[in-house]
Amino acid sequence: MLVSRYGYPSQFGDIDELGGRITELLLSGDYITGKPVAAFERNLADYLGAGHATGVNSGTDALILALLTLDVGAGDEVVTVANTFHATVLAIARVGARPVLVDSTDTDQMMDLDRLEAAITPRTKAIIAVHMFGEVLDMNDVVEVARKHGLAVVEDCAQAIGARRDGRAAGTFGDIGCFSFHPSKNLAAAGDAGAVVTSDPVLAERLRQLRNLGQREQNHHDALGLNSRMSSFQALVLDHKLPSLDEWNRRRRAVAARYTEALESLPVRVLDVSEDHVGHMYQVIVPERDRTLAELRDRGVDAVLRYPVPIARQPAFAGFGFVPEDYPNADFLAHNALCLPMRPDLTPTEIDTVTTALAAVVGRTEEN
């Protein structure tokens, strides 16, 4: 590919320093939730301004553990957005609860907060607010509705680490914030990893117990938990990268701004973003999406689809009886958007290559 989606070599700075720490780890045997995990948890909590961070195995586990910690289970409903990655809704289903979807807006494609309250029933126990594509949902509204109805708030921040609104980090508005460090994310582990943050010490204690097979202390299994402990290796990688995250997010915003300016004259539509976004993905609504995608890829642009089958159409969720037409904005996005390459180290030349290719494919050049 002329313009690739990921660029890992530029993410490591002094890789020898990291290599030295990995060597020490290998010799120490402190592999699982060891000292490197404790250090990363402290640094992540400080970075986000959260009281406690708990390292886990993945963003998916982070969501499942958050719901288990809040005692969400059979007979409960959890409200979330129709435009999200599979894992948000999977987590709800996995703890035995019923997912209830709210359509996204047609502008920023996050939860349409005007429809949130109508989705709440006497069985609703929690809301999962999702910060999609690196944007921060307006959490004041979510928290207000939740407090009014006595609901817990979980934030799915898998795509928005480091995004802030009114000086507060995504993940610190609700009761529990969930993060993914999948290699595609703004802060990428070298494998699967995730974290859960909360400022409530009681929830933090319970999270730590549940990620570790429900053990309060070794051999005392008081609750049904998961084996979802963070690997010390991933903690070393993440701690090495964390100091660069704000700068990478700033560069992602700059890349997004350059794309948006270049696409202004084309028959495409970009999603609304605020100045707080961290440019996790750059989605564009294009004519003849599948043909456009194929032609972009033929021209060496590593464009992809995220996510072409919306939640309401996924066979795994058929049992919940979602009617796709009830979520027209999420459905439209799934069928008409594609995702342009987005990385902090994308050069102006690469951005121009992408936008010139898109201009050629959608039938207009910059000259006309």
Ligand SMILES: Cc1ncc(COP(=O)(O)O)c(C=O)c1O
């Ligand atoms: C919105 C959202 N939620 C949850 C997840 C799950 O994270 P993971 O892949 O680390 O399990 C992801 C990422 O893949 C995501 O984008």
